[in-house]
Amino acid sequence: MIERLDWDSGFFGMGVGRLHAEALTPEVASRSYEWCRENRVTCLYFLGPEAAEVPPGFHMVDERVTLAWAAHPVAAPSPVVRPFVAADLPALEDIARQSHRDSRFHSDPLFDRARCDELYATWIRRSCQGLADSVLVATCAGLPAGYVACQNEAIGLIAVAGTAQGSGLGRQLVTAAQHYYQSRGAPSVTVVTQGRNRAARALYERCGFRVAGAQYWYHFHA
Ligand SMILES: CC(C)(COP(=O)(O)OP(=O)(O)OC[C@H]1O[C@@H](n2cnc3c(N)ncnc32)[C@H](O)[C@@H]1OP(=O)(O)O)[C@@H](O)C(=O)NCCC(=O)NCCS
Known part of the structure; x- marks a missing residue:
């Protein structure tokens, strides 16, 4: 029911765990307090329905919204979007470092900002190195200006560099x-975003995605 997350613990330099439960009830919370103390876990993640009453020490850090698109033929992609090539990687890492600040990690003061930025640089690097089935890159004046990672019939990381936003590249990528x-x-495609991320939600809805459900991320601070 509760697991220690070794990768997250090493990356953030503190004990991190994940609670798996149907709902965040007072009983579940009290078992979590004990487990964190015994296992030296500083932050425990929980994803589930909205808690009727948030137990002490837990904080809602994100509304996780899933959108879905029933696949049908779309226009051929614009030539400004092409498959990733190895030389793109440093530019994509830079874009990732600066782009995902609506994340649940950034909204939690327990997490070091620079490490949160680095998490997304690591994520796009791993996506390019085989975690994703395909990474597509949007270019502006021939240089990488955005990316979308496609993995398991879902859109993974997507971002457009700040200076290139608002000019249609996000739409081209989607x-x-x-x-x-x-x-x-593929019969359908899903994408997950933060409820607070108005730009991403507007982009996906503009491209025909519709909200399919929502869950809530809570972080417990031991
Ligand atoms: C979300 C993001 C990729 C959009 O890229 P973009 O290139 O600026 O988007 P586009 O110019 O193609 O705009 C597409 C649509 O999204 C909407 N949109 C874009 N930015 C918006 C904003 N800040 N507020 C409201 N709507 C916005 C527009 O309505 C636009 O529709 P239109 O074509 O009818 O005008 C970009 O804002 C971004 O990289 N954000 C940071 C990373 C991120 O949040 N990724 C998603 C995580 S799940």
Whole structure:
């Protein structure tokens, strides 16, 4: 029911764990307090329905919204979007470091800001190195200006560099991901974002995605 997350603990330099339960009830919370003390865990993640009453020490850090798109033929992707090549990696890592500040990690003061930025640089690097099935790159004047990672019939990380936002690259990236999946016969595509991320939600809805559900991330601070 509660597991220690070794990768997260090493990356953030503190004990991190994850609680798996149907709901955040007072009983579940009191077992969590004990477990964290015994296992030297400083932060415990929980994802589930909205708690009727948030137990002491738990903080709601994110509304996790899932959107879905029933695949159908879309326009061919714009030539400004192309598959990732190895030389793109440093630029994509830089974009990732600066782009994902609506995350649950950034909204929790327990997490070091620089490490949170580095988490996303690590994530896009791993996506490019095989974690994702495909990473598509948007270019501006020939240089990498954005990315979308496609993994398991879902859109993973997506971002457009701050200076290139608002000019349609986000839409080109999502359209390219839709084309990628549709041409491979996927029946549907999902994407997850933060409830507070108005730009991402507007982008996905503009591209035909509809809200399919929401869950809530809580962090317990031991
Ligand atoms: C979300 C993001 C990729 C959008 O990229 P973008 O290139 O600026 O988006 P586009 O210019 O293609 O805009 C597409 C649509 O999204 C909407 N949109 C974009 N930014 C918006 C904002 N700040 N507020 C409201 N709507 C916005 C627009 O309505 C636009 O629709 P339109 O074509 O009818 O005008 C970009 O803001 C970003 O990289 N954000 C940081 C990373 C992030 O949040 N990723 C998603 C995590 S799940």
